[in-house]
Amino acid sequence: xxxxxxxxxxxxxxxxxxxxxxxxxxxxxxxxxxxxxxxxxxxxxxxxxxxxxxxxxxxxxxxxxxxxxxxxxxxxxxxxxxxxxxxxxxxxxxxxxxxxxxxxxxxxxxxxxxxxxxxxxxxxxxxxxxxxxxxxxxxxxxxxxxxxxxxxxxxxxxxxxxxxxx
Numbered sequence: 001x002x003x004x005x006x007x008x009x010x011x012x013x014x015x016x017x018x019x020x021x022x023x024x025x026x027x028x029x030x031x032x033x034x035x036x037x038x039x040x041x042x043x044x045x046x047x048x049x050x051x052x053x054x055x056x057x058x059x060x061x062x063x064x065x066x067x068x069x070x071x072x073x074x075x076x077x078x079x080x081x082x083x084x085x086x087x088x089x090x091x092x093x094x095x096x097x098x099x100x101x102x103x104x105x106x107x108x109x110x111x112x113x114x115x116x117x118x119x120x121x122x123x124x125x126x127x128x129x130x131x132x133x134x135x136x137x138x139x140x141x142x143x144x145x146x147x148x149x150x151x152x153x154x155x156x157x158x159x160x161x162x163x164x165x166x
Contacts, residue, residue, distance in 0.1 A: 061141065068138040072151065075131035082120065082127045089117040 093113045099105040136146040144150060 065138070065141050068134065068141055071134045072131070072138050075127070075134045079124070079127045079131050082123045085120050086117070086124065089113070089120050093117050 093110070096105055096110050096113045100107060100110050135151055138151060139146045
């Protein structure tokens with residue numbers, strides 16, 4: 001840069017004329033040696049692992065839902081059993097009182113039947129509380145409002161939410 005041009009006969013007397021120049025050569029050589037193929041395979045394996053993880057979680061949630069549903073069914077059956085036992089004990093109390101009135105049983109029999117009825121009635125709030133707790137657990141697993149879960153009352157399983165995509 002800044003050198004005078006080669007001597008030419010016409011430009012010898014012109015001090016204002018100079019030659020400037022520059023050149024740049026940028027060469028990049030990418031030698032892959034299989035890294036792209038390896039990276040692609042690693043990405044495919046990562047995607048497969050993520051899908052397997054999703055399937056594993058979905059399976060675990062389904063197992064928890066089934067277990068919670070069985071707990072709900074058991075708790076409902078317990079409430080029904082206690083209610084049935086209360087009805088039976090009430091009938092027995094009426095029968096025992098009728099027998100007492102006709103002098104066929106003692107006052108102790110009536111008292112014992114009243115105690116039995118009271119003890120059975122005391123079981124009902126506990127059974128109902130357990131049923132409600134199991135229904136809330138199931139509603140939570142299903143992603144429903146625990147205040148109004150809308151669970152089926154028959155023996156069928158509740159519908160699962162849609163499986164999330166990855």
